[in-house]
Amino acid sequence: MVSMTTAVLEPKDMDWIGKGVLGIEWNDGHKGVYPVRYLRQHCPCAACTDELTGELRIKPDDVPLLIMLQDVEPVGRYALRFKWSDGHDTGIYSFTFLRRICQCDICQPVKLEQPKIKRLL
Ligand SMILES: [Zn+2]
Ligand SMILES: [Zn+2]
Incomplete structure (x- = not known):
C-alpha cells in the first residue's frame, strides 16, 4: 500500500545558532539559517511590505542594529509570528516564505565571488 505523504513543509526544530541568528530545521531535513x-x-506585514507589489516599505536602516527576537508563536500550521524587541509583532511569516528567504549556504550559494585558488600539492 502506498502511503499518502502530505508534503507539508514544517519546522521540526528551532534553535539559536548564535547571537542574532535563528536556525530552523525543517521536516525535510533542511537546516535553515536566518539572521x-x-x-x-523582510517582515511580510502590511506596514512593512506593500501587499500589492511585494515591495518593502521598511528600509533596512529602519531596523535597529541590535534587534532581537523576543518570542516566536506558531500561527495555525502554516506560519510563525515573531515578536521583536522594537515592539513590532504583526508579521506573520508563512513557512513557504521562510523557506524562500533562507540564508544558508545552499539556498544562497554565491554572495561574493571568491577566486578559487587551486592548491598544488
Ligand atoms: Zn511588519
Ligand atoms: Zn537554506
Whole structure:
C-alpha cells in the first residue's frame, strides 16, 4: 500500500545558532539559517511590505542594529509570528516564505565571488 505523504513543509526544530541568528530545521531535513535582523527587515506585514507589489516599505536602516527576537508563536500550521524587541509583532511569516528567504549556504550559494585558488600539492 502506498502511503499518502502530505508534503507539508514544517519546522521540526528551532534553535539559536548564535547571537542574532535563528536556525530552523525543517521536516525535510533542511537546516535553515536566518539572521534575525534580516528577518525583521523582510517582515511580510502590511506596514512593512506593500501587499500589492511585494515591495518593502521598511528600509533596512529602519531596523535597529541590535534587534532581537523576543518570542516566536506558531500561527495555525502554516506560519510563525515573531515578536521583536522594537515592539513590532504583526508579521506573520508563512513557512513557504521562510523557506524562500533562507540564508544558508545552499539556498544562497554565491554572495561574493571568491577566486578559487587551486592548491598544488
Ligand atoms: Zn511588519
Ligand atoms: Zn537554506
